[in-house]
Amino acid sequence: MRSLAVRQLNVWYGDRHALKDITVDIPPRQVTAVIGPSGCGKSTLLKSLNRLLELDDTVRVEGQVLRDGIDIYDRGQDVTEIRTRIGLLAQKPFPLPMSIYDNVAYGPRVHGLANGNLDTIVQTQLEAVGLWGEVKDRLRTPATGLSVGQQQRLSLARTLAVEPEVLLCDESTASLDPISARGVEALIRSLKARYTVVLVTHDIDQARRLADYVLFLWMGELTEHAPAARFFADPKQELTQAYLAREVG
Numbered sequence: 001m002r003s004l005a006v007r008q009l010n011v012w013y014g015d016r017h018a019l020k021d022i023t024v025d026i027p028p029r030q031v032t033a034v035i036g037p038s039g040c041g042k043s044t045l046l047k048s049l050n051r052l053l054e055l056d057d058t059v060r061v062e063g064q065v066l067r068d069g070i071d072i073y074d075r076g077q078d079v080t081e082i083r084t085r086i087g088l089l090a091q092k093p094f095p096l097p098m099s100i101y102d103n104v105a106y107g108p109r110v111h112g113l114a115n116g117n118l119d120t121i122v123q124t125q126l127e128a129v130g131l132w133g134e135v136k137d138r139l140r141t142p143a144t145g146l147s148v149g150q151q152q153r154l155s156l157a158r159t160l161a162v163e164p165e166v167l168l169c170d171e172s173t174a175s176l177d178p179i180s181a182r183g184v185e186a187l188i189r190s191l192k193a194r195y196t197v198v199l200v201t202h203d204i205d206q207a208r209r210l211a212d213y214v215l216f217l218w219m220g221e222l223t224e225h226a227p228a229a230r231f232f233a234d235p236k237q238e239l240t241q242a243y244l245a246r247e248v249g
């Protein structure tokens, strides 16, 4: 994938207008942070990028999300393929009720990516998330036996095992202890060489540490967006300044 672009995106939950006319380009192979107060539409924007919103039938989406120029909402687009290529790492780890090995192997099996090479895929992905050394002697034991931080890294390995182009992270470190959170942060930073990352965070300091580009949402509107260095050093909007100074939100 070379580009991901949002064009005049509007989202409603019933009568509630949750995203208002969002237009923005998501820079490829960089980390884009989405920040703003609770309820401003961050998760909604993230879920609009891989059509996860449609799991809720009160939702109405207008506008476009262009992946290499093709609208993912076009009729005839394969929703499963989109959700695989644009993968979501949720806030809480979500191990499937199966072994550590099978959690990572699940996606490649379903999508026929394995070519008899499952062991290699599982090891490569567990190494990529720094989990291999910790679990290689208990690959066949249930994933639910891992710590929360380990489970989150396993969830990341599972998402990466199906070779996504874009990784969406919705407060993916919020439920972790500080050390595990830093571990997942470091992973996200290392992933951007290969993936386009869009992450939602409540943590302004985390956005400062991770982001190359920042989107600031306020009550469903994209009120400011800029490269991270400019955004943090010289925010143009009063709302942004107040939010960064923790005076609002």
Ligand SMILES: Nc1ncnc2c1ncn2[C@@H]1O[C@H](COP(=O)(O)OP(=O)(O)OP(=O)(O)O)[C@@H](O)[C@H]1O
Pocket: 013, 016, 018, 036, 037, 038, 039, 040, 041, 042, 043, 044, 045, 056, 058
């Ligand atoms: N399934 C839903 N049905 C109805 N309204 C919803 C639904 N999901 C979200 N909303 C509303 O849409 C708006 C945006 O919600 P969203 O979850 O995107 O916010 P957020 O910025 O992710 O908030 P938070 O920081 O608390 O996670 C809120 O007003 C929320 O109440």
Ligand SMILES: [Mg+2]
Pocket: 042, 043, 044
């Ligand atoms: Mg949210």
